[in-house]
Amino acid sequence: EALLDDRKVMTKSSSVDLVTQTDQKVEQLIIQSVKEKFPTHRFIGEESVAAGEPCILTDDPTWIVDPIDGTTNFVHAGCRAVTWYSAVRSLLPQMEFGVVFSCLEDKMFTARRGSGAFCNGEPLQVSGQKDIQRSIIATEFGSNRDPEVVDKMFSSLRNVLCIPVHGMRGAGTAAINMCLVASGCVEAYYEIGMHVWDLAASSLIVSEAGGVLMDVEGGAADLMSRRIVAANNRTIAERIVKEIHPFAPPRDDAPPLQQ
Ligand SMILES: O=P([O-])([O-])O[C@@H]1[C@H](O)[C@H](O)[C@@H](O)[C@H](O)[C@H]1O
Ligand SMILES: [Mg+2]
Ligand SMILES: [Mg+2]
Structure with a gap:
């Protein structure tokens, strides 16, 4: 319970849909720092949508942000991943790049459309199992x-x-x-x-x-x-x-x- 207090846990869509001040602060940090470089880009952020911002893709470059994915882990044990990505919508939304950071393992997963996927710079390949x-x-x-x-x-x-x-x-x-x-x-x-x-x-x-x-x-x-x-x-x-x-x-x- 002390942990829950420390992390200022609030709820969203249900009593088990958790959010903390850390989620909100990380989202603001990511959005503000991207905005400084790309003032015309749009954002879809988990905690911004929870606060009433729209969740729509347009033709404009859009960054989709989940500040902490695994908030329940974070609340209970401090385990978390941070994820964000950019999409450019033409006729179909087209992902340009994706970044997932696993703080717990210190692993940075990245991908750029057409250029492969990497973990800490090493190329990733799915399993070859067909059975x-x-x-x-x-x-x-x-x-x-x-x-x-x-x-x-x-x-x-x-x-x-x-x-x-x-x-x-x-x-x-x-x-x-x-x-x-x-x-x-x-x-x-x-x-x-x-x-x-x-x-x-x-x-x-x-x-x-x-x-x-x-x-x-x-x-x-x-x-x-x-x-x-x-x-x-x-x-x-x-x-x-x-x-x-x-x-x-x-x-x-x-x-x-x-x-
Ligand atoms: O709320 P959050 O921790 O960012 O994200 C949740 C986590 O990814 C969880 O594993 C999944 O089961 C939920 O559907 C998500 O909403
Ligand atoms: Mg999530
Ligand atoms: Mg989240």
Whole structure:
């Protein structure tokens, strides 16, 4: 409890959707320092959106910022990852680069479109495994505790586990789970309920490391849809899609509800 007090924990969409002053300060720091260099660029920041800023991509260069991914880990044990990335929207949003910093491991994951993905400068490559029965799959439970939603998450978890797979893992941060896919440590990660700022940077890191991104029902991945399967290859992604009990949370770019 002392830890919780020290970190000035507040809640957002639910009593388990945590935010601290550190999240807010880191986001301000990142946005202010980028603004100094690029005054015309736009931002989508997790804590700015929580404070009422819009979450829409336009044709302007836009930086998508998750100041601390894994705030629950941070609150409990000081583990965290910091992630941010830039997107330029043409007809489809096109990611230009992605950066995820794992403070705990002192690992900087980076990717630039068309130039590969790296960890502390070393090139990353996804796992070559094609057999799901020899795979490790990562997932998370997010912050929705509605029993119907939890039942669907458990049904997917059970189905994937009973394929059977070698194991299931969860780092407590979507961004690091995705970097684990890019590094070849796990074959895939899936989740329904995370947000565009959880995935933005790491989605480019996964694809530049040779991985694939897919919607949980098998179509093209849509970073605003709050659903993702990120895998080392299409065979593994499609096998996971078969086992997921899909549902559709409100999109990140949905217009705010009328009061
Ligand atoms: O709130 P936050 O710690 O930045 O991000 C959360 C983490 O990535 C968590 O692992 C995932 O399950 C949630 O869906 C995310 O919202
Ligand atoms: Mg996050
Ligand atoms: Mg966050």
